[in-house]
Amino acid sequence: MNNDHYINLSPSTSLAESCRDMGYSMETAVADIVDNSIAAAASNVSIRFSWNSDNPWLAIIDDGYGMSKDELIAAMRFGSTDPREMRSPNDLGRFGLGMKTASLSQCRHLIVLSKKAGTFSAFEWDLDRITGDNCHEWRLGIIDIDKLPKLKLLFSLYDKYLRAKKSGTIVLWQRFDKMESQDRAEAREIVFNALMADTRKHLELSFHRFLSHEPGKSHVVMSMNEDKLEGFNPFNPNCPATQELDEQRFLLEGQEIVVQPYILPHRDKVPYEEYEKYAMEEGYLSNQGLYIYRNRRLIIKGTWFRLIKKDITNQLIRIRVDIPNTLDHLWKIDVKKANAAPPESARKELRQLMGKIEIKGKRVYAHRGRRLSSSLTSVWNRRVVGGRTLYEINREHPLLKQLLKSAPSEQEPQLKDTIRLIESSFPTDLFFSDLANDTEQVQRPDLEEEELKNMLNTVISFLASDGILSPEAIKTILSTEPFSLYKDLSQTLLERRGCLP
Numbered sequence: 001m002n003n004d005h006y007i008n009l010s011p012s013t014s015l016a017e018s019c020r021d022m023g024y025s026m027e028t029a030v031a032d033i034v035d036n037s038i039a040a041a042a043s044n045v046s047i048r049f050s051w052n053s054d055n056p057w058l059a060i061i062d063d064g065y066g067m068s069k070d071e072l073i074a075a076m077r078f079g080s081t082d083p084r085e086m087r088s089p090n091d092l093g094r095f096g097l098g099m100k101t102a103s104l105s106q107c108r109h110l111i112v113l114s115k116k117a118g119t120f121s122a123f124e125w126d127l128d129r130i131t132g133d134n135c136h137e138w139r140l141g142i143i144d145i146d147k148l149p150k151l152k153l154l155f156s157l158y159d160k161y162l163r164a165k166k167s168g169t170i171v172l173w174q175r176f177d178k179m180e181s182q183d184r185a186e187a188r189e190i191v192f193n194a195l196m197a198d199t200r201k202h203l204e205l206s207f208h209r210f211l212s213h214e215p216g217k218s219h220v221v222m223s224m225n226e227d228k229l230e231g232f233n234p235f236n237p238n239c240p241a242t243q244e245l246d247e248q249r250f251l252l253e254g255q256e257i258v259v260q261p262y263i264l265p266h267r268d269k270v271p272y273e274e275y276e277k278y279a280m281e282e283g284y285l286s287n288q289g290l291y292i293y294r295n296r297r298l299i300i301k302g303t304w305f306r307l308i309k310k311d312i313t314n315q316l317i318r319i320r321v322d323i324p325n326t327l328d329h330l331w332k333i334d335v336k337k338a339n340a341a342p343p344e345s346a347r348k349e350l351r352q353l354m355g356k357i358e359i360k361g362k363r364v365y366a367h368r369g370r371r372l373s374s375s376l377t378s379v380w381n382r383r384v385v386g387g388r389t390l391y392e393i394n395r396e397h398p399l400l401k402q403l404l405k406s407a408p409s410e411q412e413p414q415l416k417d418t419i420r421l422i423e424s425s426f427p428t429d430l431f432f433s434d435l436a437n438d439t440e441q442v443q444r445p446d447l448e449e450e451e452l453k454n455m456l457n458t459v460i461s462f463l464a465s466d467g468i469l470s471p472e473a474i475k476t477i478l479s480t481e482p483f484s485l486y487k488d489l490s491q492t493l494l495e496r497r498g499c500l501p
């Protein structure tokens with residue numbers, strides 16, 4: 001193309017302002033910086049923040065491999081790498097933007113100091129300088145390292161965290177201008193501290209697999225104002241009552257996707273505090289679903305991607321999905337690393353897998369529930385009260401009714417207590433766990449023909465008038481448990497007794 005056919009139209013500096021509104025929150029912004037530290041193989045990440053008398057600052061310092069001066073200049077450029085570029089398998093980045101966009105989404109002044117092979121350099125983006133009245137150029141500020149001691153805060157951070165290290169990076173945010181507009185400094189301070197508390201929780205969840213030891217995987221120690229972060233694993237896998245179902249795998253463009261489903265413990269199975277802890281802020285209902293991890297970093301949690309609806313009977317199901325960073329284009333990973341969407345081929349696979357998991361986790365109950373609430377006379381009644389499902393013995397069942405009627409009156413309370421005993425000790429948790437492990441294996445004990453015959457005799461004596469069963473009575477028997485479960489045999493027995501035409 002010759003020069004007549006194009007104009008070199010580089011972006012205006014106001015792009016830096018526009019990039020601030022990409023939708024970062026404080027927590028997603030800090031996490032995006034921590035991504036860089038992890039990608040740089042850091043063992044320690046320190047997050048420091050201070051209200052500093054209404055002049056707050058925040059710093060994220062790591063001891064990763066750092067950047068040389070040239071590398072740091074390149075890294076400060078918006079769009080420092082092509083998103084189509086192949087990344088190393090442990091890289092948490094993609095767009096060449098995060099360090100700049102995440103930082104400047106929260107503050108107007110970003111300084112990055114990095115040390116590599118013992119030498120260090122520092123640069124700054126100051127929004128007021130690049131988009132201010134007098135300047136419209138992408139002027140990256142150079143920090144004169146000789147004058148570092150004069151920059152008290154940066155110097156003290158360097159002195160404390162990096163002086164003794166061969167390499168590492170400090171990302172320093174100052175001039176926060178996005179704090180909710182509070183009139184009073186005290187109120188702003190409360191907001192700032194609350195943001196920090198939320199950020200802590202977000203990091204403990206998003207990076208829990210780096211914070212806790214995963215065999216054969218890198219481990220990172222993180223702290224906020226010197227207080228160590230504890231990884232929060234949303235699957236509570238160490239609890240014996242958590243069901244870890246079989247891991248599933250499928251391929252997407254030749255890359256493996258690993259799916260690990262869990263069914264979290266029912267509230268009856270764990271202490272109240274533990275149950276509440278794993279509910280997390282939004283509760284079980286909201287937090288059920290798929291948890292997508294890209295290179296072990298949580299991207300999005302508690303969603304079914306509209307594959308199924310969130311409902312109370314699925315609320316204990318949480319499914320870990322591990323995706324590699326080579327499929328970002330398919331999963332529509334966003335700059336903030338706070339969103340993803342499965343491609344159609346993955347949706348298909350996930351739908352199939354979830355079908356099986358749902359059956360294990362919930363469907364069986366719903367299925368039994370439907371049958372129990374039909375017109376059949378069941379031995380067990382299913383009742384839902386205040387969000388709890390209760391199974392109770394049906395006192396109106398003909399066999400039971402007959403038993404209660406024919407028992408001597410002094411035995412009646414004892415009999416009623418026995419029925420109550422049986423239903424109140426129904427082994428809900430065992431039943432749930434067996435179903436979760438293998439639906440097909442959970443069966444009721446079979447009745448012998450002789451036992452069925454005796455039961456049939458009892459009902460007939462109860463329902464027949466003058467020894468004759470009406471067609472309605474026969475219909476009732478055949479729709480009553482256990483006869484409805486052994487329909488053919490019951491019909492044969494009735495025939496043999498001459499009850500059927």
Ligand SMILES: Nc1ncnc2c1ncn2[C@@H]1O[C@H](COP(=O)(O)OP(=O)(O)OP(=O)(O)O)[C@@H](O)[C@H]1O
Binds near residue numbers: 065099
């Ligand atoms: N803490 C760090 N240690 C070493 N290198 C870093 C660090 N932070 C950033 N870099 C370098 O700077 C580059 C730019 O970082 P930036 O976060 O802007 O983009 P990215 O990580 O490449 O992609 P993304 O926009 O998805 O985060 C990184 O690719 C990395 O090479």
Ligand SMILES: [Mg+2]
Binds near residue numbers: 093
């Ligand atoms: Mg990054």
